[in-house]
Amino acid sequence: MSEPDVVLRLTDLVKTFPGVRALDGVQLEVRAGEVHCLLGQNGAGKSTLIKVLSGVHRPDAGTVEWLGQPAAFANPQAAMKAGIATIYQELDLVDDLSVAENVFLGHEPRRLGFIRRGAMADRTRRILGSLGHEEIPARRMVHALQAAGKQVVSMARALSQEAKLLIMDEPSAVLAHDEVENLFRIIRSLTAQGIAVIYISHRLEEIREIGDRVTVLKDGRTTAANLSAKDTPTSELVSRMTGRTIEYVFPPRPQEPPRGEELLRVDGLSRAGEFRDVSLTVAAGEIVGIAGLVGSGRSELLETVYGARRADTGTVTLGGRKLRPGNVGSAVRAGMGMAPEERKSQALLLGEPIYRNMTLATFSGLARLGFTDAGRERAETDRIAASLDLRPRDVRRPVGTLSGGNQQKVVVGRWLLGDTRLLLLDEPTRGVDVGARAELYRVIRRLASEGVGVLLVSSEVPEVLGLSDRVLVMREGRVVRQAPSHELDEDTVLDLVMAGSLMEGTPA
């Protein structure tokens, strides 16, 4: 490779925050038209690095060379103008604006101060078309889109500014399997045009598939640069990240399939436009996984079982007691707990301390005569935090200061505090790094061994297969297959999930 190819070169980049050296000598070299993967554990400095590149933070030392020139981006606008676009994990779109308005937010095509709405919509359609998503209406409100659609809009926004470098922070985290394929297709078409991509992911198989070169970060330093994404042995990558070799393991299943007494019975549950006539059971100590694409109705089903949505027809029975439809309180009192899909908007009070988040469902029970007992709450939370290996362990820290994996532990920990008999988990490992994932898997398995029933929804088929005792496959609002997980493999499930017509699958 010849030198002029390089669009971005970082040398000895340092960024410190009070008390922390977040970046401590980062080297990075990105060439035009390549997918450069950034690997690193939580806390390795990936987020900080992105923020430096996108102009949110300014480095304390070291040089940033952009298109051969030393560069310092004063703010995100400057970075964007220079051609660096960032697609964050938490997509930064305005929910109540249309797709086109989001794509051109801040640089709307104007004439005499008036936005040229027609031209804007046209150009948006063209960009969406180039991304293979002409089916997204340019005038649709963004809040009406699914996560995958929002991500496409985010990318369209980057393209609308003629970005030369696209930084993608865990783009696949919010996507279902087929959507990841689509994403890769888009990325390949971008690189073919000479656009460089910095791709951050925890999933090695993705890096193998899409990546060209890999740079590994650990504790704010580059520990390996420009490895080949295809050929470098996993063990080497992992040891660069951790200094240790790890295996991506699921805890072992019990030999005997758990056949505790039936805990949850869902009968003929339906909600118009979301799912139809779903029946399922979960026994005590059993982990039941639901596989399906985004939009297959799996999250909606979970929320309806929990009472967060009111079923049109059908019943939910827990431990022999019928639950009041559309009433979360009744489900919680009966012993159900849920870790919802969107941690930040659906589960956490970000400014409140960890312990108050952990006891959100149980503080009344820990209280005496209506008076809360903060000491006991902290003690209980400390206990759970220890068993989940929560980091940092100070339970009075605001939960918003934790990493994604640790926030998820807080949400799961919430239900370990009470007498939860059935745990509903919606995408429990989204945005969680490999190490924390393994811990969460073990926690879930341990709960099951203690007799808790688990109903799990995940976009990652290996996760569903590896963790569950029994798997339900959902497609377009229907359960198309139910089987013990050892009878299924990834390909079978993917075939079921993506099968063409609705009537093709026969419920097992």
Added chain:
Amino acid sequence: MTLSEGTGLAVPGAATEPPGGAAQKRSWAGESSESVVRNLVLVGVLVALIVIGAVTQPELYSDSTWVWNNMVSILQLASVVGVVTVGMTFVIIGGGIDLSVGAIVALAGVWCTTLATQSYGTIGMIFTAIVVGVSVGLINGVLISYGRLVPFIATLAMLVSARGLAAAISGKQTQISSNAFINSLASDRVLGVPLLVYILAVVAVAGWVLLNRTTFGRRTVAVGGNAEAARLAGIDVKRHTMLLYGLSGLCCGIAAIMLTSQATSAQAAMGNLYELDAIAAAIIGGTLLSGGRGTIVGSILGVLIFATITNLFAINGLSTEAQNMVKGGIIVAAVLVQQFRFKSVTQFIARNRATTTS
């Protein structure tokens, strides 16, 4: 991270008890330091205002009896709005707003001073004011929780209609209170302090305990901070929201008795613009208008600051216009400071995130 093979969990199964004692001794420090700092700033402002008074009116401030009386008069001036503000603080922390407080005070005041009510004596009057306040508050709550009206609209409508009803009941006349006990609340003093001030103290302490030490308070913060998270954790958000407005109504009922006592009468126009005074005081006190955060101490300090400004302008013989302009300026300044601080906090969180995740 403990990532070595096969040991995802540092402490398995039956977790060991944490070193509870050590963890608990550090008590509340840290978790509320932000609001402590804010409240200290407010105390500083209060002291500064009093110093300005002493500097501009050295003659008056040289008389210690007068100084004491002046403190008392500030406290008494703050007492009625203070009680309303406690209720308002709960509503705002819970993610709502109550524009009808002044109107509820007027309605409860008028209702409890009709000749028919007064004929039932002290108990009848107090009962009436409280029941009217709570009922009207609960009507607000039901409209907002179950009728899904925006709080701004529901309480705005109540503002208009409650004053209308008050005018209808009073026949637009001033209703004199001839109840000696009620009237004595403002005129009688214990240890040199009027009874009204004790009522404020009791309400404020009760409000503090309710917010910081009870499940009701915890729910309030949860509902205001993230209603969806609260709902999915099994909290009955609608019911709690309704109760918050009932609580605000209760405070208004108490305030109505106090205001009636202070003016020895009630009329439909009383409690004018109390909603603005209460909201402004809560905001100055650091209550976040979007909900989820606020303190009773801050709100009470906000009320005291306003009362002290009024007093400062009065003893200096300055015009009410100037006073109102200064008050408006203080509200703007407080919100600016709040935004500034809030921004620095979010930046702090963002920074910490940057160091813990990647």
Added chain:
Amino acid sequence: MEKTNSDLSRRRLLFGGAAVGAGALLTACTSNEAAPTTAQTKDTGDAQGNAAPGQKVVIGFSAPAADHGWIAAITNNAKAQAQAYSDVEFKSVEAGADAAAQRAALSTLIGQKPTVIVLLPHDGKELNSFGLEAMAAGIPVVNLDRAFPDARAYRTQIKGDNYGMGVAAADYIITQMKVKGVTAPVIGEIAGMDELELTQERSKGFSDTLAAAGFKVANRRAARFTVDSGQQEAAQLLQALPKMDALWNHDDDQGVGVLAAINQAGRSEFIMVGGAGSKQAIETIQADNTVLKATVTYSPSMASSAISLARLIGQNKGMSDLVELQVPKDIVLASETITKGNASAYAKLGF
């Protein structure tokens, strides 16, 4: 579960019962029956001269929605006076919250073809054009209290004397100070709503007159014509003036609050003069057990007089005690000073 359910329903029942009971009690509590407000009317029993029934007159009436005693008394007086005449038909429209609302209300009134309109405008300037229109349409307008700037906009105006109130209050205070031999008195003033012109006129009359005697106002606070604001402002004024010789409060309605504040502060070293002349104030003056020693009138009885004038205009008559064949164009009531000595004579005019 069953048990808790039945407990719950019993509790609900009990609570429901209590709520209904409380509701019934509260509803009963809205009654104010025992205190009929006696209107200030001119006795029409003497059926001779102008009082004798004549040609039928339809009087249209509009005044701002009352939020306080004085305005309420205006409307009550007008209605009562109209009822006292057998030949007067009274059509009243509520004028709503502001000048625009009043204009709208007045246009519906015009539709009812009144012979004469009696009008207390929200703001004389803003409703001047209405006066012009009505006069041009041949409907005489009697302006009550808030003058139209344009003389063609009304047939007759009857109003109180705001400046004169201040003068009367100051005169009384000056006399009392001289009697007591106070040469440099500390004088406080509690005004009404400061943004109203009438408040400014009252204060000007007060300070002008005091200045002529070499006195001045030491501190002035503006209340809002309401009892609670009267109490609050008075409490602060008393703090600002630890020793005072005289206090003028513009409005007897807010005066209830002012007196409460004085009582709460335990102060009595000064004399107080009220304003407007409410029944409550007159009774207090008569009882002579508070600092309130006098009040200067601004009587809502002018509404009764306005109805009488409107009737005469409608019947094309003059005021029988005057030589003129028509009602005069301008009548300004003198602000009278009510003291313990003459209070009994004014008692029936108190509102």
